Amino acid sequence: MDREELIKELAQKNERKIVLVVLDGLGGAPNETGKTELESAKTPNLDRLARISEIGLVHPISPGITPGSGPSHLALFGYEPLKYQIGRGVLENLGLGVELKRGDIAIRGNFCTVKEENGKLVVIDRRAGRIPTEENRRLCRLLQEKVAKIEDVEATFTPGMEHRFAIRLRGEGLFPFVNDTDPQKEGKEPIKPKATDPRGEKLAKILELLLNRAREVLREEKKANYILLRGISALPHIPSMSELFKLNPAAIATYPMYKGLAKLVGMETLKVEGNGIEDEIETLKKHYQQFDFFYLHIKKTDSYGEDGNFEAKVRLIEEFDEKLPLILELKPDVLAVTGDHSTPAVLKGHSWHPNPFLLHSPFARPSGVEDFSERGCARGNLHIYEAVDAMVLMLANALKLKKFGA
Amino acid sequence: MDREELIKELAQKNERKIVLVVLDGLGGAPNETGKTELESAKTPNLDRLARISEIGLVHPISPGITPGSGPSHLALFGYEPLKYQIGRGVLENLGLGVELKRGDIAIRGNFCTVKEENGKLVVIDRRAGRIPTEENRRLCRLLQEKVAKIEDVEATFTPGMEHRFAIRLRGEGLFPFVNDTDPQKEGKEPIKPKATDPRGEKLAKILELLLNRAREVLREEKKANYILLRGISALPHIPSMSELFKLNPAAIATYPMYKGLAKLVGMETLKVEGNGIEDEIETLKKHYQQFDFFYLHIKKTDSYGEDGNFEAKVRLIEEFDEKLPLILELKPDVLAVTGDHSTPAVLKGHSWHPNPFLLHSPFARPSGVEDFSERGCARGNLHIYEAVDAMVLMLANALKLKKFGA
Numbered sequence: 001m002d003r004e005e006l007i008k009e010l011a012q013k014n015e016r017k018i019v020l021v022v023l024d025g026l027g028g029a030p031n032e033t034g035k036t037e038l039e040s041a042k043t044p045n046l047d048r049l050a051r052i053s054e055i056g057l058v059h060p061i062s063p064g065i066t067p068g069s070g071p072s073h074l075a076l077f078g079y080e081p082l083k084y085q086i087g088r089g090v091l092e093n094l095g096l097g098v099e100l101k102r103g104d105i106a107i108r109g110n111f112c113t114v115k116e117e118n119g120k121l122v123v124i125d126r127r128a129g130r131i132p133t134e135e136n137r138r139l140c141r142l143l144q145e146k147v148a149k150i151e152d153v154e155a156t157f158t159p160g161m162e163h164r165f166a167i168r169l170r171g172e173g174l175f176p177f178v179n180d181t182d183p184q185k186e187g188k189e190p191i192k193p194k195a196t197d198p199r200g201e202k203l204a205k206i207l208e209l210l211l212n213r214a215r216e217v218l219r220e221e222k223k224a225n226y227i228l229l230r231g232i233s234a235l236p237h238i239p240s241m242s243e244l245f246k247l248n249p250a251a252i253a254t255y256p257m258y259k260g261l262a263k264l265v266g267m268e269t270l271k272v273e274g275n276g277i278e279d280e281i282e283t284l285k286k287h288y289q290q291f292d293f294f295y296l297h298i299k300k301t302d303s304y305g306e307d308g309n310f311e312a313k314v315r316l317i318e319e320f321d322e323k324l325p326l327i328l329e330l331k332p333d334v335l336a337v338t339g340d341h342s343t344p345a346v347l348k349g350h351s352w353h354p355n356p357f358l359l360h361s362p363f364a365r366p367s368g369v370e371d372f373s374e375r376g377c378a379r380g381n382l383h384i385y386e387a388v389d390a391m392v393l394m395l396a397n398a399l400k401l402k403k404f405g406a
Numbered sequence: 407m408d409r410e411e412l413i414k415e416l417a418q419k420n421e422r423k424i425v426l427v428v429l430d431g432l433g434g435a436p437n438e439t440g441k442t443e444l445e446s447a448k449t450p451n452l453d454r455l456a457r458i459s460e461i462g463l464v465h466p467i468s469p470g471i472t473p474g475s476g477p478s479h480l481a482l483f484g485y486e487p488l489k490y491q492i493g494r495g496v497l498e499n500l501g502l503g504v505e506l507k508r509g510d511i512a513i514r515g516n517f518c519t520v521k522e523e524n525g526k527l528v529v530i531d532r533r534a535g536r537i538p539t540e541e542n543r544r545l546c547r548l549l550q551e552k553v554a555k556i557e558d559v560e561a562t563f564t565p566g567m568e569h570r571f572a573i574r575l576r577g578e579g580l581f582p583f584v585n586d587t588d589p590q591k592e593g594k595e596p597i598k599p600k601a602t603d604p605r606g607e608k609l610a611k612i613l614e615l616l617l618n619r620a621r622e623v624l625r626e627e628k629k630a631n632y633i634l635l636r637g638i639s640a641l642p643h644i645p646s647m648s649e650l651f652k653l654n655p656a657a658i659a660t661y662p663m664y665k666g667l668a669k670l671v672g673m674e675t676l677k678v679e680g681n682g683i684e685d686e687i688e689t690l691k692k693h694y695q696q697f698d699f700f701y702l703h704i705k706k707t708d709s710y711g712e713d714g715n716f717e718a719k720v721r722l723i724e725e726f727d728e729k730l731p732l733i734l735e736l737k738p739d740v741l742a743v744t745g746d747h748s749t750p751a752v753l754k755g756h757s758w759h760p761n762p763f764l765l766h767s768p769f770a771r772p773s774g775v776e777d778f779s780e781r782g783c784a785r786g787n788l789h790i791y792e793a794v795d796a797m798v799l800m801l802a803n804a805l806k807l808k809k810f811g812a
Contacts, residue, residue: 029770063798063799064795064802065802065810066802066807068810068811070811081811082409082412085811088812352802352807353769353771374787375771375787378771378786383789384789
């Protein structure tokens with residue numbers, strides 16, 4: 001029996017409510033002041049809560065591994081991140097708000113520049129000079145108009161930023177066993193889409209037709225005169241949170257990617273009016289009676305970290321701290337506050353550093369440490385563990401897990 | 407996908423340099439003063455570094471397991487110690503500086519005393535009264551002279567301490583599928599070498615001939631009149647550090663065993679002029695531009711621990727502390743200081759205790775604990791983890807791992 005089977009067997013339903021607040025990219029690293037973003041922020045409410053809660057540090061995946069948002073969220077939702085992997089095409093589509101159903105094929109596309117040499121296409125710019133997003137939108141509209149249907153398969157083209165876009169294919173008998181067509185280097189021919197498994201043969205044929213038609217449509221463009229396909233994938237088979245944990249879960253998020261991830265594990269995604277922290281908390285209040293698990297996602301901590309904007313990340317953390325009493329007013333049985341991974345402004349990107357974690361419940365052993373920060377959590381009574389266990393702790397504190405063995 | 411495949415997929419090359427200092431057997435246990443060796447040593451430089459570095463404790467293998475040097479080093483080098491096991495014969499040969507190639511058979515030999523009873527040999531002392539090392543050398547020379555070649559196989563006999571020696575067999579078609587001949591008890595016959603797998607048949611035949619000839623050569627010796635064979639093994643198939651981690655690694659060590667272990671994982675072993683700590687650091691300086699990973703091994707902490715010489719181990723730790731600034735002058739991007747396992751003087755041997763670990767990098771969250779010791783590291787912000795993850799943390803801090811998932 002593995003860990004997942006154990007939790008599934010022990011899970012039981014009750015009325016208690018769990019609220020998991022994810023401040024995306026919460027963890028940081030010291031800048032020249034010697035303090036991290038969270039250590040620099042004034043967070044009196046979180047600090048007071050930390051003293052009477054259990055606190056510790058959480059590896060998003062395992063020591064030293066820097067995760068993308070997909071695996072780091074799955075882990076926090078209680079899923080083994082190495083067991084359940086999400087393809088890049090799926091994430092790209094989810095991130096752009098494209099709805100995916102089982103059986104759909106999801107692809108990340110890049111506009112590129114090719115030239116013809118002796119009847120062959122050669123890639124001379126894999127990113128088509130990073131064309132403006134506006135240009136990308138125009139080209140996706142064009143593709144949508146001209147390549148909406150390939151034999152019995154429907155194609156949906158959705159523009160992203162610069163040269164990036166997403167393709168969804170919907171039709172019978174499509175399986176994601178086809179290689180990327182991106183040659184990874186300029187000066188080479190695009191790779192032909194070939195089945196890597198006999199089940200991929202129909203998709204390979206459809207993609208060949210799609211590429212030919214895309215070439216015809218784009219031929220006269222100056223920069224974006226062809227496309228490259230990457231991360232050809234389908235929705236993974238992930239059991240729902242209801243199936244695994246007997247939860248009735250809802251997601252409160254404003255960015256498409258996180259709503260998509262929440263849907264993947266069977267959460268209901270709630271509509272947020274506005275996109276501020278208070279708007280999200282308002283949504284929580286409004287639906288509080290309908291669900292027993294809430295995932296509330298705050299994106300901007302990560303965005304400011306990615307921008308290298310230490311100060312703005314500090315201010316956003318302080319803003320969350322100010323609003324925290326609004327959540328506490330609801331008296332959730334279990335409240336967890338953490339990040340999905342660290343995004344230190346000094347690194348301008350995700351990192352491997354473990355995340356601060358706080359778990360408040362009537363059964364929490366108080367940490368006694370009045371300091372919700374990397375330093376405070378390093379002295380916390382939860383010590384350090386892996387994110388996939390966070391859900392187990394939340395379920396336990398909500399008395400949603402039966403005893404193991406007699 | 408397992409951990410090793412994950413790291414291999416994420417590893418990327420860059421210019422950053424990692425220095426891993428292994429003070430062999432660093433960890434200790436309290437003597438009558440109530441302090442360990444490291445707690446007794448005055449280590450102002452390490453203490454200051456600990457405050458601004460990440461520190462914690464590291465299980466060499468997993469809680470409670472006391473490792474030999476082979477598995478403890480492999481784990482620190484990032485290899486699963488239960489997956490990659492090194493035969494005793496291989497370690498014995500490496501420890502004596504014997505060069506091993508793929509296909510060689512490596513054996514640990516013991517001189518023993520036998521008597522003949524009704525035409526049978528009976529072992530009456532499995533260690534031949536622990537003959538002096540000098541005597542061992544004479545006997546190995548004799549064997550080398552008389553048993554250099556068995557059919558098409560070349561044999562090399564290398565003396566160790568007291569009754570122990572190493573045999574290397576080099577020839578075609580030899581596979582290490584043959585049982586030990588040591589009966590493990592006095593009063594029994596030596597066990598005949600038999601193939602445990604059809605591939606071992608040629609080796610079993612060669613060993614039978616070797617044993618017969620050794621008996622002829624040694625028949626008139628008073629004590630060491632026969633030999634027992636153990637740990638018949640060959641080089642394991644271990645992917646190199648370059649293959650797994652995209653590192654260009656070098657080893658700085660003065661004892662043959664550690665150079666051998668380093669070669670096993672594909673490190674270049676650098677020549678050290680002299681055998682002091684400063685000589686090793688000099689070697690590091692000299693080759694600093696040529697490699698991106700350095701393993702610097704200091705042996706004597708372990709030797710003094712094995713001798714039960716608490717004071718000498720304390721002094722050696724203090725000597726390393728004095729030389730530490732010479733390493734810091736090189737400004738390595740990542741510096742890790744730890745042991746491969748504990749060797750408490752009170753136990754006169756290796757132990758299971760977790761090792762102090764220090765990781766210094768520009769991205770380290772400072773521990774704030776100015777105390778590099780078992781006690782200090784137990785309060786450290788890295789908490790406790792397994793040695794196999796130490797390499798992952800070093801790679802992460804050197805920005806040598808890409809993001810996992812999108």
